Amino acid sequence: MSADGSPEAAADTAIPNPHQDADTTARLQAAVDGAWRTPEDIARDPYRHPLETLEFFGLQPGQTVVEITPGSGWYAEILAPFLYEDGNYIAAVVDPQTLAEGRGRDYQQRSKDTLEAKFAAAPLQFDRANMVAYDPAAPVFGSPGTADVVLTFRNVHNWRKAGQAQGMFDAFFAVLKPGGTLGVVEHRAVGDVADDDDSGYVGQDQVIALAEAAGFTLDASSEINANPLDTKDHPNGVWTLPPGNNHEPVDNAKYQTIGESDRMTLRFKKTG
Template sequence: MIRAASLTLALLLATASTQAADPAPSIATAVADPGRPAADRDRDAERKPADMLAFAGVKPGMVVIDILPGGGYFTRLFSTAVGPTGKVLAYVPDEMFAGRPKSLDAVNAIAAEPAHKNVQALHDPALAPGPQNIADVVWTSQNYHDLHNVPGLDVVAFNKVLYGIVRPGGVYIVLDHSAPAGSGLTDTNTLHRIDEATVRKEVEAAGFKFDGESKVLANSADTRTLKVFDPSIRGHTDQFVLRFRKPGGK
């Protein structure tokens, strides 16, 4: 998974620097970027991008892996925030890409823009070994539950692959729609929700250490019993945001 296509790419990833000053200016610049599509800006009130990037600790010079990037809402923000010395890898597992061959089209369009040349779209088998210790942030937004809808995919094994790719001290952020407490994996393919405790158990089983959570996207008015696409709740679901850290580093 996320194998470097060439030695040149591997070196590019490895040399991205995490030595940065206060990340706040770069995050503010990313959110305020006038080049962002209007449709993205219209979603900022519900997605809280400044809070999310700050929680993830995104800084100039970092390598960020955006798993299952969808339309590239966060991919574009990461690209601006990490700047020209950073790198953003938008990744879809082959097991999902095969059935959705256009799933990286939006990211490829972003990568073609002069301001976002630090973006690269990738697909590869989920459990293929990746380059070690190259990512500062691994991010997945509203899609972790979908990994459980891929027939035969061992999600803990996938998380272990990510563990190897993350630098010591780096983080893995999981943002997803909340299912009822104790429901486990029952709702991943029906309501497109997942139990927060199950995510934490799976990610910690891969070696990551729980490092905090954000309640910015929580919504107590959501009963967690409706499909996330239901018009009455879409865009306003109760969501959890968990941060896990790989031990080590400075």
């Protein structure tokens, strides 16, 4: 295990997708540079590295791409326009009606409504985007073997805490075509953490184990989204850091200097 919590054997396996070409890179760059993106979202590009991350995951025109719980749509603003002409972008959101009444259902309803409003407000980018609502207790993201790529950004910690992580990875495997890609970005802990850990960080080996238990093979890892300044011992976990900034105002300069969290970037394949 390396000092930052990543497996030694995977430290130098940032293998680019062999099918990536200059035209695809230019098309991805055009989506990243889209005038429809907000200044607040663009300001996060130096931390989230969208072009490099999507190139690493091997995004191609014409693919069917499922993004799991896209939140307010940070990556949707790039993925849906990139796939607009000849692909299929699917936002997989939690179905609020599958949850008990309370804060959880209300939160998921607001998230779903916000994303639907974003899509409706920009038809030139989003009127071909699709949405599937799933039950977290029994997730299904589409017909089996229909997706080329499944992507998830900073979600695994929530699923582990809710006891849903393995079911989610199993469902990723089910919806992907043979040879399909699962791309995972997640806050990286120093080592393994308990299931009920509330820091927001997860051990890289733990994420790999979830994927392998579902049938995936680790194809490559990348340090694209690494941040060696992140000490991972903050009073309010990852939410202490930007963009959450859950800290005392006096500490603002300290946490702005650190920036966003250290993140693993993993590419898995559905082999066979």
